[in-house]
Amino acid sequence: MEAAPCISQIAGLLAEPKRIAMLWALMDGSAKSSEELARLAGLTPASANAHLARLIGSGLLRAEARRGRRLFRVAAADVSHAIDALASTTLASAARASPDAPLPVLAAPPALRQARLCHGHLGGELAAGLYARMRAAGWIERYEQRLDITVKGAHRLASLGIFTQALASPLACDCFDWSQQHPHLGGTLGAGLLQLFLQSNWVSLVNESQALQINAVGHAEIARLAANE
Template identity: 35%
Template structure:
C-alpha cells in the first residue's frame, strides 16, 4: 500500500518565516542570482550579494534550512541552487510586485532592456519573447491555459514532437508538464513546467538564444529571429527590440 505524504497547510507563522528569509537584501540578492538556473558557490554568491564569504555562508545556511536553496558537494566545492521550480516561480511573482512598488525603490540600469526582452527564469524563458511564445501557442490552440495550469492539445503534441521535444505525459516527474508563471516585467503569463524548460533547452541547442555570462539575459540570435518567426509566428518587432536596445 502506498502512503501519500500530505503537506501541512501554510499558516501565518510559516508564511512570515519565509517572508523574513527573503526580506533580507543580501539573501534576496542570493536568490536573484540563483534565478539564472546555474549552481553557484558561496564565494560567487557572496560577490552577487555584496557581502563577505563568511556572511554569505551564514545566509546560505538559513536559506537551505528554510527549504529555499539546496546544496550539493562536488569534490572540494559546494554548489548552491534554488530548491525547486516552485521557489523560482514564487520569487518571479515577488519581483512583479516589487516592480510596481514606489519608484524610489525601483532599480534601473543598462541591462534592463535586455532582461525585459528575454531572460531565464530558473530553467525556462521569461520576458517579452516568452510571453509572445505563450500567446502564439495559445492562439493556435496548441496549448490551452486555464488559470495557472496548461494542457497540451493533440495538435500541440504533434507540433512539439516536430521540434524534437520529449514530453511524455506518463514520464515519472513531480514537475507539471505544462503550467504558467507570472512574468514580472510583462505582468502576463509565460510557460513554465517541463514544457517551458524543454523549449528553453531546445532554443539553446538550436542557437536561437545564447545565455549571458554574468546575467540572466538571453541574446536572440539572427537564426533565432528566423526560427521564432517561422515556427511560432512571433512578430518581427518583438524579436528586434533587443538589437535596437
Template identity: 40%
Template structure:
C-alpha cells in the same frame, strides 16, 4: 481588545519565516543571482552578496534550512541552486510586486531601469521572459495553440501538432508532477509570458534548435539570426 495570536502555526504556516528569509538584502541578492536556474558555488554567491565568507555561509545555511535553496556537494565545493520551480515563481512574483509599488514607474510600461538586453530576452528560472517571450506567448494564444483558463493554460489539438513540429512532447509534459502550463507576469513588460513545464520545454527546445543562446551576462538570452528568422516566420504563419 486582545491582539491576535502571533503563533505562525495559527494562520498561514511558515509565511512569516519565509518572509524573514527574503527580507535580508544579502540573501535576496544571492537568490536573485540563482534565478537563471544555475547552481553557483558558495564563494561566488559570497562575492555577489558583498558579505564575508562566514556571514555568507550562515545566510546560505538559513536559506537551505528554510527550503529556498538546495545545496549540492561537488568534490570539495558546495554549490547552491533554487530549491524548486515554486520557489522561483514566488521570487518572480515578488519582483512584480516591487516594480508595481515603485512610484516612479507606471505599471503599464516597461521599467526603464532594466537593461535593454534583459528586457528583450532573459531567463525566468527555467523558462523565457522579456519582450520576445511575451510576444511568443501572445502569438501562441492568438494562433489558437493555447487556451487560457485564468492563470492556467491548455494546449489545443492544433497546438499539440504544431508544438510537436518544434520537438515538444505535450503528452509527456502532462505526465510530470509539475504544473503543466501557466501564465507568469513578466516584471519588466507587465504582461504575461509562458511558465510551467511547457514554458521550460519551449526554452529548452529553442536552445537545442539554436534559436536562443545564453549571453555572458547572467540571465540574459541572445536571439540568434536563425532564431530571429524562425520567430519572424512564426509571426507571419
C-alpha cells in the same frame, strides 16, 4: 491564522537584502560557490556562509558537491516562483503608488532577460519581440482596453496548430513583468504559444528556475513567426 507564523518565517528570511541578493543571483538555475555568492552580495565569506546555512536550513537552497567544490542552488521550483512573484509585486505596487513615475528597473540575470516563464506563458526579450511582431503583422488588434485576434491571426495560428476558438478566456492580454519594460502576450494564447515552443523542443526549462533555454532552431523559428508580413 495558525499558518501566519510559518509564512512570516520565510518572509523574514527573504526580507534580508543580502540573502535575497544571493537567491536572486541563483534565479537563472545556476549553481554557485559561497565565494561567488559572497562577492555578488557584497559579503565576507564568513557572513555569506552564515546566511547560506540559514537558507539551506529553511529549505530555500540546497548544496551539492561538484569536483570537490560545494555549490549552492535554489532548492525547488516553488522558491523561484515565490521570488518571481515578489519581483512582479514590487513593480506592480510601485506603479499603483506612483502611476506617473517611471518603473524601477530590476537587473535580471541575462538568461532571465532573454526568455523566462511568466504566469504560465513566455516572458522576456524573446516574448516582447514576438508580441510586437504579431501586432505589427495584424495578428492581434487593440480595441480600447481589449485585445482581439484578427481573422488573419486566427488563420496563421491555426497553421501552427493553435486553434483560438478552442482557447478559454481571456484569450489575449498585455502582460508586464519585472524582466522587461515592454509588454508581452498573456492569456491563454500566450500559454498556448509557450506549449508549442516546448513541444517543438525549441525551448526547455532550466533546472528549478524561471529561465528558459532557447536552442538555435528555436531562435530561428520563433524569429520567423509574424515576420515580414
